Amino acid sequence: MANPKTIPTRLPAVMALVFLCCGFAMPGASGQGGMTPQQRAESGHRLIHHGLAMATEAADLVMISQLGMAPNLDEATMKHGRDGLVQGRELIENATVIATELDGRVNSAMLAFSIELAEASMSYVSLIESMPAPGPEAERMAVHQMHMLINHAVRMAADGANLNMIGRQSRDTDVAELGGLHGTAMLDKALLMIDQVLTGPSMQRAHQAGLTRTTMQTTHQMARSARELVSLMSRMPVVGR
Numbered sequence: 001m002a003n004p005k006t007i008p009t010r011l012p013a014v015m016a017l018v019f020l021c022c023g024f025a026m027p028g029a030s031g032q033g034g035m036t037p038q039q040r041a042e043s044g045h046r047l048i049h050h051g052l053a054m055a056t057e058a059a060d061l062v063m064i065s066q067l068g069m070a071p072n073l074d075e076a077t078m079k080h081g082r083d084g085l086v087q088g089r090e091l092i093e094n095a096t097v098i099a100t101e102l103d104g105r106v107n108s109a110m111l112a113f114s115i116e117l118a119e120a121s122m123s124y125v126s127l128i129e130s131m132p133a134p135g136p137e138a139e140r141m142a143v144h145q146m147h148m149l150i151n152h153a154v155r156m157a158a159d160g161a162n163l164n165m166i167g168r169q170s171r172d173t174d175v176a177e178l179g180g181l182h183g184t185a186m187l188d189k190a191l192l193m194i195d196q197v198l199t200g201p202s203m204q205r206a207h208q209a210g211l212t213r214t215t216m217q218t219t220h221q222m223a224r225s226a227r228e229l230v231s232l233m234s235r236m237p238v239v240g241r
Contacts, residue, residue, distance in 0.1 A: 037105035041114055042165050044099025045236070048121050049158035051091035052229075056151035058084025059128040063144045066133040085129055092121050109237045117236075120229045124154065127222050132214055143206055143219055146197050150226050153190040153197075160186030161233040168238055187234045191227065198223045 035043065061081030065074040096118035103111060128151065134144050160183040167179025197203060198220070206216065 037102045038107075038110060039169070041099050041102055041106050041110050042169075044095045044114065045117060046162055046165065047095035048092050048099065048117055049162055049233075051088045051095060052121055052124070052158050053088075053155050054091060055085050055088030055125045055128060056154050058082070058088060059131065060148050060151055063131070063147060067141055067144060085125070089122070089125050089129075092118065092125065096122075107237075113232075113235070113237050117232060120225070120232055124222075124225045124229055127218065127225055131218055131222075134215070142202055143215055146202055146206070146219060147222060149197050150194060150222050153193040154226050154229060156186050156193070157190035157230040157233050160184065160190065161236060164236065184234075187230060190230045191234075194223055194227050194230065 058081045061077050061084065063081075064070075065078035065081065068074060070077070096114075099114040100111065100118065102114075128147075131144075131147060134141055163179045163183030163186065165179075165183075167176045167181075167183060170176045170179060203219075206219070
């Protein structure tokens with residue numbers, strides 16, 4: 001039986017790339033792995049979205065460990081979170097190559113979107129990698145809880161964008177309608193959640209508590225970056241146009 005310690009920590013990112021490179025064969029499709037260049041670009045977008053999910057979940061683990069609520073688990077939780085952030089970043093970087101190496105084979109709108117999505121995703125990951133640890137005060141802990149809500153909104157939006165892509169590619173009318181309906185609803189809900197964090201009572205109390213400038217700047221930067229990212233996902237171009 002294999003020793004769990006020998007399993008590479010980067011396996012999720014590697015397996016995701018292997019899955020893509022093996023191709024998603026589709027009847028009547030052409031190009032690498034049975035995909036058209038446009039479909040390959042969208043597959044790259046899905047991998048970028050998955051990298052975001054990995055990174056945001058990992059950042060949540062780091063924040064949970066910083067809150068110090070389970071001292072016997074905090075060290076392992078912190079390590080797992082830091083490893084996950086590295087894996088998420090690497091997946092986004094590798095998926096970006098896949099989605100943006102199609103110059104001349106996809107329309108200019110799709111290529112521009114791929115580049116913009118990659119840049120916005122990396123900007124957000126850079127922010128959550130460098131979040132300052134909160135102090136012991138309850139209001140400072142509440143700031144991390146706001147960060148977790150913003151991360152959740154990003155994951156919700158990524159899932160919604162993926163559902164929209166499934167809906168657009170499906171030849172089944174019911175699947176297309178269901179994917180588009182739920183995908184759009186998730187993107188809208190993600191934007192609403194970010195706006196509520198920015199303007200809600202928790203943010204107002206955090207300002208009133210006199211938190212450090214760095215802590216509040218990070219929170220506002222996260223919210224702005226997340227909002228730009230979610231808005232971008234909502235504008236994803238349609239394959240073939």
